[in-house]
Structure formats: C-alpha cells, structure tokens
Amino acid sequence: MKNKIIAVDFDGTLCVNKYPEIGDPNKELIAYLKKRQANGEKLILWTNRVDDRLDEAVKWCAEHGLVFDAVNDNLPEIVESFGGNCRKIFANEYIDDRNRLLESCHEKSNMELWAENEISLACKHEKTDRKDGEWDYGCACYESALKAFKSLCEDDHSGMSIGFTKAILNRLIDNKPLRPIEDKADEWNEVSFNKKDGSKIYQCKRMSSLFKNVAADGTISYNDVSRYHGTYVNNPNVSYHSGLIDKVMDEKFPVAMPYIPNDKPFKVYTEDFLTDTKNGDFDTIGLLYTITPLGRKIELSRYFKEAEEGFDEIDKAEYDQRKEMAKKRQEDMKNGSK
DSSP states (O other), X not given: XXXXXXXXXXXXXXXXXXXXXXXXXXXXXXXXXXXXXXXXXXXEEOOSOOHHHHHHHHHXXXXXXXXXSEESSOOHHHHHHHTSOOSSOOOSEEEOTTSSOGGGSSOOOHHHHHHHHHHHHHHHHHXXXXXXXXXXXXXXXXXXXXXXXXXXXXXXXXXXXXXXXXXXXXXHHTTOOSSOBOOOGGGEEEEEEOTTTOOEEEEESSOTTEEEEEOTTSOEEEEETTSXXXXXTTEEEEEEOOHHHHHHXXXXXXXXXXXXXXXXXXXXXXXXXXXXXXXXXXXXXXXXXXXXXXXXXXXXXXXXXXXXXXXXXXXXXXXXXXXXXXXXXXHHHHHHTO
C-alpha cells in the first residue's frame, strides 16, 4: 500500500486507563494521529472493547476529532488483497501502551533534531570506530545529556522558565540545597565526639560538605568544606582544598544560619615555596587575595610558615625574607648542577 496503516489501542493509549470508564485524553497522541491521517495515512481503532463500551469509545474519539477508517476490522482494500478477512488486524504500525512507547509518537522539534545531530557528531568524534550498541563512557555521557535535554523540551519551556529550571538542575547536580539550611536538630547528624574536651562535630543531612562544630563551652561555628578553592597564583588552572584556607576564610567570612551556599566557590589565590629541603615540598605559604562568588577581589595578605604542629602566622617582612631564601636556594641548586 502507498499509505501506511496505523492500528491504535484505546484504554491506556488514547486515554488514561480507567476501564470500563474513559480516562482523560492523551492530547499529544490524538494530535499526532490526526496529523498522520491528514497526510493520507489510515487509522484503525484496535481495542478489546465491544458492544456499548466500544460505541462509547468511538463516539468519544469523534468528539476529540478522531474518526477511524476501521474499528476492530481490516480495511476493505486489505480484505480484497488477501481474498478474505482474517482475524488478525493488518497494520504497518501498532501503537499501544504495551508495544510502541507513546513518548515516541510526537513530532520532534527543531531543537530536538539539532541536539540529536550535535550529540551524534560529538559521539563520532569521541569514538570514531564505535559499533552499534557498543558502550563507551564518553558517548554514554553525551547520550545521557541528550535524554535530559529531550525531557526539558517536552515541557514546552519559555526562555525565562528554562533559565529557572537550568539553575535549579545545576544546584541539584552540585549537591546544593534549594532552600536555606537552618540549625534544627533534625537536619544534623553527630559524627564526632571528643572525650577529652567534650566538643562535638555534626554533619548536615541536606549538604554533606557542611559541618557544625560545638565547643565544650557551647560555642557553635560552621564550616562548609566546599566553600573555598585554593588556587595557585602562578598556575591558576590548578585548584586544591586546604584546612588552613578554611580556617582563615571562616574567620573573615563566617558561615551563618540560615545558610544557602553560593553557586560558585570563593577562589583563594596563594603561593608557596620551600626554604629548607628537609621540610618537604614547601614550608611557607601566602594567602594573597580572594575572588568572591560575585567576582569581587578582596585582599587577604595572610602569611604562614611551617611549625612543629601545623603553620604559624608571620608578618609580611618575614614572608618576603623567606621568599628570598627560597629564591637563593633554587639559584644555588641550579648553579650546583652546572
């Protein structure tokens, strides 16, 4: 046949399944079938309903603008071509809730087609010799992103609503809460108890990077270990986490309740160097300045040297002196290697 024949189920397909009653209409599928029919394709209602229940379904479909070429029967041209009417309904496509996914019965938007092409190009670049059905880590990531994109396309977002949705989704992916965290007992788990001084540490149930420190005298402080990123001033592409940075930054920018974390971290620009080789990789560190989540630059000018336990703070003069010592040590090593 020149034109395709489509057999479509009723309960659970054209409408929500509430048999023997008729559920709410599947407006997207009905519109899809009407468009297919307008293009010359034939429709058959293919349902287990009989007698009055079947009549109700046919009437309901007509009220929604869907008139069938046949109902639980083959088309006359099919009967003629086979020389009789067989029990099986012949069709090129069968649409029901147990066969073809109803989600596939819609016309793809330009955005969906564009996204599919972009993902296809990216996957081909990721693995040029990928075979059909072959799993690849990079391609799997691209294809997962495409699924999420298509899901958003189905919701008919406006330019404004997609922006809001994107911001919400990004926070969820980054494990950031959508509503402010409060110091309520049911939002925290005790994770540490110091028997010597009676201090306790609690971890937030809603944000695993947030901790509450309760001192022996009852003083409370908070620490979000994902709030600050150390960045080498001479190598800004490398970031790291440091307890020293947390301590200094929490003094200057203390976490307060209710707390809603920023989308971006504080970037703390640092430099370090070694004055004595027996001290390992470095023994002096400068916390120079920070760029806040809103892009503001704030000078820190805090300097530290290695001590028996941790680091002791030093002034700028001693820091500069140690920096010259480190520079001289490197020059001596360079000259000694010649």
